[in-house]
Amino acid sequence: MPELVKLTWTPNPASGLPRSARRGCDYEAYVPDLLAGRTFSLSGGTAADVADAERAVQRLNREARGLADSEAVARLLLRAEAVASSRIEGLEVGGRRLLKAQLAVGLGDDPADVTATEILNNIEAIRWAVEAATRAEAITVDHLLSIHARLLAGTRIEEHGGRLRAEQNWIGGSSYNPCSAAFVPPPSTRVLTLLDDLCAFCNDDALPAIAHAAIAHAQFETIHPFIDGNGRTGRALIHVILRRRGLAPVVVPPVSLMLATWSQDYINGLTGTRYRGEASSREAVEGLDAWIALFAAATTRAVADAERYEQRVAEVQATWREALGRPRADSATDRLLRALPGAPVITVQSAAALIDRSEQAINNAIPRLLEAGVLKQTTAGRRNRAFEAVDLIDAFTDLERQLPSPDGDTRRTPPGRRVPQRRA
Template identity: 45%
Template sequence: MSRQITAIWQGNPDAYGPRKYRRPCEYTAYLPDLLSAHPLDFSAELTADIADTERALAAFGGPGEHHLEQLARFLLRAEAVASSKIEGLQVNSRRLARHEAKVAAGAQGEDATADAVLGNVHAMDYAVQSVAMLDKVEVRDLVEIHRALMEHSDQPEIAGQIRTKQNWIGGSNFNPCQAAFVPPPPEHVEALLEDLCVFVNRDDLPGTIQAGLVHAQFETIHPFADGNGRTGRALIHVVLKRRGLAKDFVPPISLALATRAAAYIDGLSRFRYVGAPGSEPASSGLRDWLDLFLSATRRATADAAALQSRLTDLETGWRAALSPRKGSAAERLLPELIGHPVITAEDAMRLTGSSRSAAFTAVETFVSAGILSPVGSQQRYRLFEAAQVFQILTDYERASATESGSTRGEQPKRAVPYRQNRS
C-alpha cells in the first residue's frame, strides 16, 4: 500500500542561509507501491487508445525512402535536446551540433550547457543501442545510463551513484519541508528499483503502457541526486525498443511532454496516489497519467512522421540539384548530412570512407551548391553546416510546441528557437 512517511529534518544551525531554514522541521516523503502490485485492468476506451498509439508507432517505424540510420540519429538528438529543456538546459540543436562537431574534432569545448546536453545524447544513445538490446535489464544497467548522462557534467562525482540521502523537488535548497514532492527515503530505493527492472522485463502487457508506467515510477523513485528526469525519459525508449514498437526510431516524446509541461507534472502527481493499488484513487491516477502519456506518444509520432517527410524532400532536392556520380564521395556524403548537419572535412572523410582529396572535393561541391556553408573564419577545426536542416528542425520544434501543431494561429507554449532569415 502506497503511503506518506512523516519524518523530522534535523536541520543544521551552522549551515549557510536564513535561520528559518536551519531549524528542525517536519516533512512528508512518498513511498509508492511496487509496480508488480498493480492489477492492470484496462477499460475499453483505454484499450482503443493503446491500439491507436501502437498502430501509429508501427506505421512510423516502417521502412521508407529516407535513410533510416540518419533519421534515427537526427530524432535521437531532438529527443535529447527536448528532454534536457524540461530540466532547464536550454540549448538549440544548431548550437549542440556545432559543439559536438568541435569536440569530435579535438577542439577545446567551452560550453558547459552544451556539454550537459551532449551527455544526454550519450545517455540516450547508450540506452537505446545497449540497454534496450539486453535479454534482461538490471539495476546496474539503469546506473550505467545515468553514468553516461552525468560523467561529463559539472557533477561527475554523482555519475552512476544511487543516492544515499533524502532528496526533494521544489521548495528551498536547505530542507524538504516546503518541497513540492519528496521521493522515497533512500533505504527504500534499491528494492523499488529491483521491482522496476522486473516490470521492464515483462512482455505480457502492451508496450506503451509498460513504457508509461516505468517512466512514472522511475520519476517517483528519483534514485539519483540529479539527472532523474533525463534518465527516466531515456527509459521510455528502452521499453519501446525492447517491445519492438520503435525499433528504428526514437519518437521525440519529450517534445510533446514539454509542450504540456503543467499537465505532465500534474499527471505524475496523480500517479502518486495514497492507498491500496486496487483502489479508486489508484485506478484513476494511473488512468489519467496513461491518457496523457499515450496522447503525447501519438502526437510525437505524428510530428516525427511530418518531419521525416520534409527531410526526405530536402534530400531529394539536394540530389536533383547535384546529380552526384554514383559511388562518389559526394553521393555517400549527401544522406549523412541529415544526421550530421555540422561537419568538418575530416568528418566527411570518415562518413564516406573516402580519401582526403575526394572528401574535400565533396565538401567544396556542397559549398558551391549552397547546401553547406562555412561557419566562422577559423581555419583549424573549420566547420561546415547544412543550414536548411536547421530551418526544418526549427519549424518542427516550433510547431511541436503548440497544441494545434501550427504556429500560424497559435504561439508556442514553451521556449523554442527563432526562425532565421531565409533570404
C-alpha cells in the same frame, strides 16, 4: 499498498541560511506500491489510445525507410530530444552550436562549451542506454546507474553520477527543506528495493509496450533515485523500453518532449499515479488509466511531429538532387546527400569516415555541394574548416520550435518553454 513514511526535518543551525529556511518540520515521504507481478487493466478508451499510439510508432519506423535515411533521421531526432530536454533542465544551447561542439569533440578538440558538453552527454547516455540495454538479457539497476553516470560525466556534479542518493530529496517548495514540498519521494533507504522491483517490471512484457513505458516512467519519477538528473534518466528509460519491446527498432519519437510541452497535464498525470490505499481502488485504477492515456496521446503527437520533420528532410534532399542534376548513384556526392540528415555539420575528415570514401573523393564532391547551395563553409572547434547543411539545420530549428507548442504551431499557440528564435 503504498506507504506514507512520517519523518522529521532537522535543520543545521550553522548553515548560515535565513531563519525562515532553518526551521524544522514533520513531513511525509511517499513510497509507491511495487510493480512486479501486479495486474493492470485499461479502460476501453485508453486501450484504444494505446493501440493508436503503437500503430503510429510502427508506421514511423516502417515508413522512415522510404522517406529518408532512417538511421540518420533517428540520430537527428535523438539530438532534437537531447537539445530540447536539456532546455527543460535550463541548459540553453541551439542546434547549430551543439552540432559544431559535437564535431569538435570528434576531431579531438576539447570544447570550451560546458553547456554543450552536458547535452552531448545526454545524447551519448540515451544512445548507450538504448544499445546496451537492448542487447542485455535483462535491464538491471547497474544499467540505470551507468546511464546516469554518462549523463553527469564532465558536469559540475559529476561526483554524483551513477550513485543512488543517500539523502532525502523533494520536488517543489523551498530549496532548503521539504516542509512546503509539492511531493516528497521515498526515503533513500527504500530506493534500491524499489529500483530492483522497477527493473523486474521493465523486463516483463505482459502489457502493451506504450502502457509498459508509461508505467515504468511514472514509477521512476516517483522514486526519484538520484540527487540530480532524474528527469533525463527517466526520459532515457522510455527509449530503452520502446526499443527492447521491438516497437521502435530504429526511430523512437520524442514522446518525453510532448509530455514536457503538456507540463501541467504531465504533472497531474504523475500525481494521479500516486494513489493512497489499495491498488484495486477506484482512485488508483482511474489515476493510472488517465496517465497511460496521456502518455499514449503524447506518443501519437510526437510521431506526427517526427513524420512532418522527416517529410521536410526528404523534400530538402529532393531539392538538392534537382539542383545537382541528379548525381550518380553511390557516388561520394550521392552518399553525402543521404548522410547529411544525421550529420548536418561536417569536415572533410568526418565526411570521409561517415560515408566510407577517401578524403580526395570528399574534396572533389564539396565544391559541387557548395555551388548548389547544399553546404556552406563554416568552422568547428578552434580552427577546423567545416561545412554545414543550412537547410537541414533550419528544419531542425523548426522542429525545436514545433515540439514545445501545444498544437504544433508557435504562431497559434505559444510554446510552454524557451525555444530557439524563429529563423529569418
